[in-house]
Amino acid sequence: MVDTEREKRQAIKRKLGLYNLLKREQAQIEQTLNRMEAEMTAPRIQALDGMPKGSSSEDPMLNYVIKRSELIDKYREKCAKLIEEQAEIETMIDNLEPTERQLARYRYLDGMTWEEVCVAMNYSWRQTHRIHSRLIGRLAGGGHETY
Structure with a gap:
């Protein structure tokens, strides 16, 4: 097998292998977003310590809310990028034969051993492994050969 062919096949395997990691990262980010949004909307109890407060031109709570909102926006952008990468991998898999799709989903999307x-x-x-070799060959641009 030519080195470029081998490199293509390895690149395909790496890309497919990323799917499960992307899925887990997306779930983690969504969980973080849900927690952050819940914390921001939860009612707060004001501490009544009886001490007078100084007048400051900066509102620390407002700064906190702004920074937190910026972080939430970054997480949402990251999640959207992860979903795009997952969709790209799904599109690749959709072009396979049914048995190959099933194997690809089990191995790469579900993370099965x-x-x-x-x-x-x-x-x-x-x-x-014969089916796997065939599907990797198809995705690498090798056509419909049987291994």
Whole structure:
């Protein structure tokens, strides 16, 4: 196999392997966003310590809310980028044969081990890897060859 072909196949595997990480990162960001938004909208109890407060031209609470809103916006942008990357990978997978799509989803989207993929598809280790090799070849631009 030519080095460029091997490099293409490795790049495809890396890209597919990113999907599960992207999915987990997106879930983590959404969880953080939900927590931050809940904290911002939760009622606050004002501390009554009886001490007079100085008059300051800066409102620390307003600065806090602004900074927090900026952070929420950054998280939303990051989440949108992750969703775009996931959609790109889904589009790649959609062009595969049904068995190849199933294997790709099990392995890369669901993050199953090879043993779990073999059991879920009811195929031997060898047949599973043959299908995997074929799907990577297709995604790398190798056409419809059988390995």
